[in-house]
Amino acid sequence: MKKSDISNISNAESVERAEESVRSSVQPSGKFGGKADRLFGADPVGLDESARGIVVLVIVGVAVGLLSGMFGIGGGTVIVPALVWLGLTQRNAAATSMLAIVPTSISGVISYATCGNVDWLAALLLFCGMFVGGQIGSWLLSRLPELVLRWIFVVFLVFVVANQISFVPSRDQHITMSVLTGVCLVLLGVVIGILAGLLGIGGGALAVPALSMLFGASDLIARGTSLLAMFPNSITTSVANLKRRLVHVKAALIIGLVAAVTAPFGTWIAGAVSPRVGSILFACYLCVLLIRSLFVAVKATRSARASS
Numbered sequence: 001m002k003k004s005d006i007s008n009i010s011n012a013e014s015v016e017r018a019e020e021s022v023r024s025s026v027q028p029s030g031k032f033g034g035k036a037d038r039l040f041g042a043d044p045v046g047l048d049e050s051a052r053g054i055v056v057l058v059i060v061g062v063a064v065g066l067l068s069g070m071f072g073i074g075g076g077t078v079i080v081p082a083l084v085w086l087g088l089t090q091r092n093a094a095a096t097s098m099l100a101i102v103p104t105s106i107s108g109v110i111s112y113a114t115c116g117n118v119d120w121l122a123a124l125l126l127f128c129g130m131f132v133g134g135q136i137g138s139w140l141l142s143r144l145p146e147l148v149l150r151w152i153f154v155v156f157l158v159f160v161v162a163n164q165i166s167f168v169p170s171r172d173q174h175i176t177m178s179v180l181t182g183v184c185l186v187l188l189g190v191v192i193g194i195l196a197g198l199l200g201i202g203g204g205a206l207a208v209p210a211l212s213m214l215f216g217a218s219d220l221i222a223r224g225t226s227l228l229a230m231f232p233n234s235i236t237t238s239v240a241n242l243k244r245r246l247v248h249v250k251a252a253l254i255i256g257l258v259a260a261v262t263a264p265f266g267t268w269i270a271g272a273v274s275p276r277v278g279s280i281l282f283a284c285y286l287c288v289l290l291i292r293s294l295f296v297a298v299k300a301t302r303s304a305r306a307s308s
Contacts, residue, residue: 069266137197
């Protein structure tokens with residue numbers, strides 16, 4: 001090989017390395033998606049990684065932990081809108097929310113279980129249904145349009161708010177188990193699992209009122225049982241979402257770990273207030289969330305019509 005050929009090859013390699021260096025230097029520094037995760041691949045791009053974004057994730061984690069402990073929910077109704085506001089798509093936000101719910105629900109279950117407010121058999125039956133429903137919901141999540149997901153979320157919130165306003169749970173009742181009750185719990189779990197996988201929620205916002213209204217559980221037992229059933233379901237659904245590369249792992253861990261710390265304090269608040277006060281507080285929170293979600297859905301619908 002001639003010296004000139006060797007020189008040309010060397011020069012070409014140098015140019016290629018320089019171009020690669022330039023490309024890497026202009027990558028957005030405000031996105032988690034700039035670097036690949038060794039275990040789960042690259043995170044979805046779009047989420048703000050600035051100081052403001054990290055602070056928002058921590059604040060969301062604190063709020064989720066308190067709400068999880070107070071109401072027996074996973075906190076997806078807070079996590080999903082917050083992640084969308086920070087730049088994720090509705091699809092990625094829903095998938096990320098499910099992973100964040102894992103440590104949150106573990107902490108909440110421990111808090112309720114230490115006070116004897118968990119029905120272990122009912123939680124097992126719920127999970128059996130939620131496992132099936134969660135896979136269906138995860139599959140639908142990867143296929144339904146963003147606009148459809150937003151409106152499903154709005155309809156879900158309307159249903160939950162109506163239930164919270166119209167029903168006052170008891171504090172001294174428990175679930176009376178029978179074959180029919182067991183079958184109904186499994187079917188309820190399927191419905192909750194589909195909504196959980198589709199909307200990125202733990203399902204507690206539906207499970208808690210359903211356990212009280214349909215199965216006679218006290219408000220505290222309903223919350224503790226909901227969190228226990230939510231824990232394994234959020235894991236199985238998150239595995240499916242991770243395989244489809246829908247989860248922003250780093251954001252989920254920040255929110256989930258912070259929420260796990262604050263959840264026990266929320267559980268203490270739940271026991272300190274009356275069932276009626278707890279229902280009113282939950283309904284007020286959901287009304288605020290409903291108004292915002294409705295505004296976003298209407299705005300997205302108008303934008304879709306304008307572009308078509």
